Amino acid sequence: MNALVRNLRVVRRMTAADIAQQSVYRGAWIIFMLANICMPIISLLIWRTALASGAQLPVDERYITTYFVLLGVVTMATSSWMAGFLAQDIRLGKLSSWMIRPASLLAGFVANNLSEKFLKLFALVPMIGIVWWIFRDSMNIPAGPGRWALFAISILLGAMLVFTIDILIASLAFWMDDVSALVQARVIIASVLSGSVVPLALMPEWSRGFVDHQPFRYTVSFPVEIVAGQLTGPELLAGLGFQLGYVVVFAAITRLVWSAGIRAYSAVGA
């Protein structure tokens, strides 16, 4: 318990320091977020056109609109970009300098993740606000704070899931020379399976069983579905259960692989 409290304190201090440091590049964050909402807006316009000209979609205009407007926030909030950096630290032996510090090796990465998201949020929220306002007539806004609370919880779980998967891929660098192809593969596969290119609700009937239960759905699509609204009460609970289950399973696997990797780790000079 003591170790946990200490780690949390370290993460908090490092996050604050990171925010101060990163806010120097606030202009860059705004431009980054501008790039981030391009794709959802393009997809939104295309699917609305399809609906307007009579395409028979399994979801209505309100679902599509809410989905793509919120998509940018959720992909940003659950993203993780550490794998390449962590793998590099492992390969070049930089991990050694973290191992002798009195906090978790991952504290730096957690702080980096939190601080960048904090700053990105400031850039992103006004942009999403504008898009929301433009499409306000066809947005699904759930009544009551219940759904929004679940939305927040689900984003948190999704972020943990992506972060864990990212560590898992990076820890393969303990044995492999180059994991960049794996990192790229994860990004490409996840972009389709997580629902960030096309809503999973539009996937063909034959793929339903697989698409609805694979882990990537719980990294982006599921949180958005909570607000965009098609989920019934039992479906919601089951989904959250699945999400929590995936976080626990991946955390366990990652922990195993990571600790095996640390034992195999031999840096130059260590």
Add this chain to the structure above:
Amino acid sequence: MSTLDRTWWHKQWRHLRLWRRFFAQAVVRETHFRAHFLTTLLVGLVQLGLGIVPTLLLFGFTAELHGWSRAEVIALVGVFQIVTGLMATFVAPNLNRMTTYLTEGELDGVLLRPVSSQFYLTLRWINVAELTNVASGVAVLVIGLVQADLSPGAGQIVQAVVLVGTGLVLLTAVWSAMSFLAFWLQSVNPIGFVFLNLMEAGRYPLVFFPVAVRTFLTFAFPVAFATTFPVRALAGDLGWGTVGVGVGLAVVAMLLVRLLWRRGLLTYSSASS
């Protein structure tokens, strides 16, 4: 004009010869990194496959959208792949370095060379492996055209090729202009992301977008000239008027970018001095 060249034409000819050397060097370089060639090929194919997913899903719900059939949109995805492949081969490796050129002072070394600095900065580096994506784009285009039962004549093919050319020039001009903002902003790496994300709009025919967005995608971010218009030319429903407008816009865009470059250079004060 430098004393190296007797006339303006000699100068262009010299730059063309130089560019041929750049290309030859890039090919030799690529043969040293065969794994890079293979991963670029594989990643390109996977991205092409996944990039077609939204189109296929879309036409699972409707047979035709605003006069475009599924086969025609597949042909359009092929053209998109060709254009993005060409940009990734010849332009991206250069404009992605823009920030480094300015912040590390590498521009000093470029300015000292007896070549047009803008030419050198925009076209010096070539990523040959990306040409595989152009090849796969041609394959997808042919598949789309065959499925759509289109057999364009020579005139239509000329129209399409000229339009793709103007589209490339226009998009390069826009990206260059965005990158040259580095003179005033210092770091422009994120601007490259905005460009690439906006490019994605070129995966779909122009008429799939609302009218205001169509204007934006034709004149401000002219991706329409690179993908929609060439395919319409191949389908035979585009006159030479559009081709003329495209060429005119391309010339204007080049002049404007040239002007912006000159203005930017005036503000450059080297990174070391």
